[in-house]
Amino acid sequence: MKSDKQKRAEINAKRKRKAAKRQPVNKATDRRxxxxxxxxxxxxxxxxxxxxxxxxxxxxxxxxxxxxxxxxxxxxxxxxxxxxxxxxxxxxxxxxxxxxxCRLCRRKQRQRRDEAQRVHLEGLARKKRAGRE
Ligand SMILES: [Zn+2]
Known part of the structure; x- marks a missing residue:
């Protein structure tokens, strides 16, 4: 039967082996x-x-x-x-x-908006002309 001292020595040796296997963690290189x-x-x-x-x-x-x-x-x-x-x-x-x-709907939306703006500005111009007469 093993003594406590022997068991402890075995455990420590195993820990050392495991620690050696583990890769050292370097945050700088990890980021790269x-x-x-x-x-x-x-x-x-x-x-x-x-x-x-x-x-x-x-x-x-x-x-x-x-x-x-x-x-x-x-x-x-x-x-x-x-x-x-x-x-x-x-x-x-x-x-x-x-x-x-989506790309297609964005283009349609832009056309809708430009058309609405054109109609709006035309309406304003018509109103302005009507006011002068
Ligand atoms: Zn769409």
Whole structure:
């Protein structure tokens, strides 16, 4: 039968072997090895907003593809990280806005809006002319 001292020595030896097998954790190298999820966020280029917090992509540090369902036609689409970077940093879109329409419905919506604006402005011009006569 083994003595307590022998058992303890065996346990310690086993622990040592296990510790040697374990990879040393280095956070700096881990970060470098982490796969890039999407285009990096440049916070300075975002449109100013009065929010106390920040959108999730600011904390994450990069834009990731976001799947969504179009509110008009119900089609499943992906708002890519590159499109998001353009929307928030180049077009200066509101930081908490997200894509809700597919490409096709977005184009239709834009045409509808432009047409409504044209009709509105024509109406104003007609009213102005009528007022002068
Ligand atoms: Zn759609």
């Amino acid at each position: 090895l982490r796969p890039v999820l999407g285009p990096p966020v440049n916070e300075a280029l975002l449109a100013p907003n009065n929010s106390y917090g920040a959108p999730d992509f600011v904390y994450r540090g990069c834009y990731v593809d976001r799947p969504f369902r179009c509110v008009d036609c119900g089609k499943q689409e992906v708002w890519t990280g590159t499109q998001q970077k353009w929307w928030y940093e180049v077009a200066k879109g509101f930081a908490y806005s997200t894509a809700i329409r």
